[in-house]
Amino acid sequence: MPYEHELKSLSNPIRQSVINELAQRPMSVRELTVKIDVSQPVMSQHLKVLKEAGLIEVRPEGTRNIYCVNKEKLEEIRAFWTAHWSNLLASLNEQKE
Amino acid sequence: MPYEHELKSLSNPIRQSVINELAQRPMSVRELTVKIDVSQPVMSQHLKVLKEAGLIEVRPEGTRNIYCVNKEKLEEIRAFWTAHWSNLLASLNEQKE
DNA sequence: CCTTATGATAAGCTATGCCTTATGAACACG
DNA sequence: CGTGTTCATAAGGCATAGCTTATCATAAGG
Numbered sequence: 017m018p019y020e021h022e023l024k025s026l027s028n029p030i031r032q033s034v035i036n037e038l039a040q041r042p043m044s045v046r047e048l049t050v051k052i053d054v055s056q057p058v059m060s061q062h063l064k065v066l067k068e069a070g071l072i073e074v075r076p077e078g079t080r081n082i083y084c085v086n087k088e089k090l091e092e093i094r095a096f097w098t099a100h101w102s103n104l105l106a107s108l109n110e111q112k113e
Numbered sequence: 114m115p116y117e118h119e120l121k122s123l124s125n126p127i128r129q130s131v132i133n134e135l136a137q138r139p140m141s142v143r144e145l146t147v148k149i150d151v152s153q154p155v156m157s158q159h160l161k162v163l164k165e166a167g168l169i170e171v172r173p174e175g176t177r178n179i180y181c182v183n184k185e186k187l188e189e190i191r192a193f194w195t196a197h198w199s200n201l202l203a204s205l206n207e208q209k210e
Numbered sequence: 211c212c213t214t215a216t217g218a219t220a221a222g223c224t225a226t227g228c229c230t231t232a233t234g235a236a237c238a239c240g
Numbered sequence: 241c242g243t244g245t246t247c248a249t250a251a252g253g254c255a256t257a258g259c260t261t262a263t264c265a266t267a268a269g270g
Contacts, residue, residue, distance in 0.1 A: 017126055017129050017132075020126060020129075023123070025123050026120070026124075027120055027121050027124035027266055028227090028228090029114060029117060029227095032114055033114075035201070036201070039201045039204040039205050040208075041201075041208060042208075044246080044247090045246075045247060045248090046245090046246065046247085054229095055229080055231095056230085056232085056246085056247070056248095056259095057231085057232095057247090057248080057249080058228075058229065059247095060247065060249075061228075061229090061248090061249085062228090063248095064226075064249090066250085076236090076237095077156050078236095078237060078238065078245095078246085079236065079237045079238065079245055079246045079247075080237095080245090080246060080247080081246080081247065081248090085205060087205050089204075090198075090201065090202060090205070091185055091202060094198045096203065097194065097198075098195070101187075101191045101194075104132070104133070104136045104187065104190065105136075105184075105187065105188060107136040107137055107186070108136050108182060110183050111137075111138060111139075112236075125257090125258090127230080127258095141216080141217090142216075142217055142218090143215085143216065151259095152259080152260075152261095153216085153217065153218090154217090154218080154219080154259085154260075154261085154262095155258075155259065156217090157217060157218055157219075157250095158218095158257095158258075158259090159218090159258090160218095161218085161219095162257095173266095173267095175215095175216090175267060175268065176214095176215055176216045176217080176266065176267045176268065177215090177216060177217080177267095178216080178217065178218090205252085
């Protein structure tokens, strides 16, 4: 099963929120900890998971680390899931007939 | 975030395989343990999780329990995800312009 | 009945996930 | 430089996930 790692990364509420926030605009760790209500180390840990899954990227800017989503990756995932679920539901419909 | 419970259920490789198998046709626990290579108790435990998430259903047939996917539920989830990811990627595209 | 097949569930163990607290590194700024 | 801000990461703890083994219930079939 492809994209297992990515799917698992996205199965956590905080990380889902991070993706949602970063889809609006790039943000520093500090900003994210304020928007989503978590401690700074927790945020860094979740960001690490998302980064290792290739879902987000970092760019240092002075003392701050600006995170943004990896657009290509998200589009890849969307494409895969769309296809996968189409097949799934297609099989299901064949069962009935 | 809606469908969190369902998404989490689907974030496990064995449970993903179960859904894939049951999308082909309804199956007994025994059949599933053979197709996917796990012990019977493990399979029962994973089936319980999927059932509690509303993704599958059971029907007793003699000594066997036949499991099948809940088609309506899967279609609900697909619809939600499609919409959610469309919004996500739409926001992303607005960032660039 | 007795036996066999099937499957649910409990108990116990280990690994993992996610949090806290503490610390150190890197940069900006006076 | 010294100080403050931002952030990553290590260490430790606790809850949960997921496995094994063992057991029990139910139905079919002689």
